[in-house]
Amino acid sequence: MSMAAEVDVAAGALLTVWDGARERTANRISTAQLRAVMLVERQDGINLRRLAAGLDMLLSSASRLCDRLVAAGMLEREPGRADRREISLHLTAEARRLLAELREDRRQHLATILADMTPEGRAALLRGLREFDEAARSRVVRPVSPLVPQPDGPDAEPLPELRDVVDNPLSWSNGDAAVFRTA
Numbered sequence: 266m267s268m269a270a271e272v273d274v275a276a277g278a279l280l281t282v283w284d285g286a287r288e289r290t291a292n293r294i295s296t297a298q299l300r301a302v303m304l305v306e307r308q309d310g311i312n313l314r315r316l317a318a319g320l321d322m323l324l325s326s327a328s329r330l331c332d333r334l335v336a337a338g339m340l341e342r343e344p345g346r347a348d349r350r351e352i353s354l355h356l357t358a359e360a361r362r363l364l365a366e367l368r369e370d371r372r373q374h375l376a377t378i379l380a381d382m383t384p385e386g387r388a389a390l391l392r393g394l395r396e397f398d399e400a401a402r403s404r405v406v407r408p409v410s411p412l413v414p415q416p417d418g419p420d421a422e423p424l425p426e427l428r429d430v431v432d433n434p435l436s437w438s439n440g441d442a443a444v445f446r447t448a
Contacts, residue, residue: 278378282371282374282375282378283371285370285374286367286368286370286371286374287299287367289367289370290363290366290367293337293363294334294337294339294363297320297330298330298333298334298337298339299367300320301316301320301327301330301331301334301340302334302339302340302356302360302363302364303364304316304319304320305340305354305355305356305360306356306360306361306364309355309356310343310353310354310355311353311354312345312351312352312353312354313327313328313331313352313354316331316354331354334360338357338359338360339356339357339359339360339363340354340355340356340357340360341354341355341356341357342354343355
């Protein structure tokens with residue numbers, strides 16, 4: 266079996282955790298809407314044109330998607346500061362709650378699985394995922410997926426939810442709260 270095939274098989278459990286958390290939010294917003302909300306979260310005040318480009322969709326489709334998100338209480342539109350004709354997009358408190366629930370759900374499931382691994386296995390997994398992320402970013406012009414939170418800029422610090430994991434991945438023990446910070 267090739268390395269790519271082995272990674273594909275091994276990553277199945279991780280993808281199942283991610284998909285499960287996303288499906289549990291599906292009763293509130295669709296996957297496309299979730300991608301848009303996550304992109305607006307990363308780039309608060311993004312305009313519609315940049316949102317459409319970031320989602321790789323037509324401007325008219327992105328506009329309809331935003332209409333639905335505004336109607337659902339997930340996005341707010343605001344006139345641009347530099348150009349009043351341009352609209353900037355912002356998350357509502359409801360959207361922030363939804364994202365927090367999604368991430369907490371995902372982290373709880375990941376923590377349960379990570380607790381069954383050895384400290385060395387967790388550290389190796391984290392190291393490997395970081396190297397994979399770096400290699401993927403060097404090949405792809407835009408982010409691998411808008412669903413993956415990413416720090417901005419080449420000198421950005423690790424995301425707050427990863428900082429504890431980054432600082433001391435070998436210190437985890439079964440049930441340790443730091444394990445919850447791995448998503």
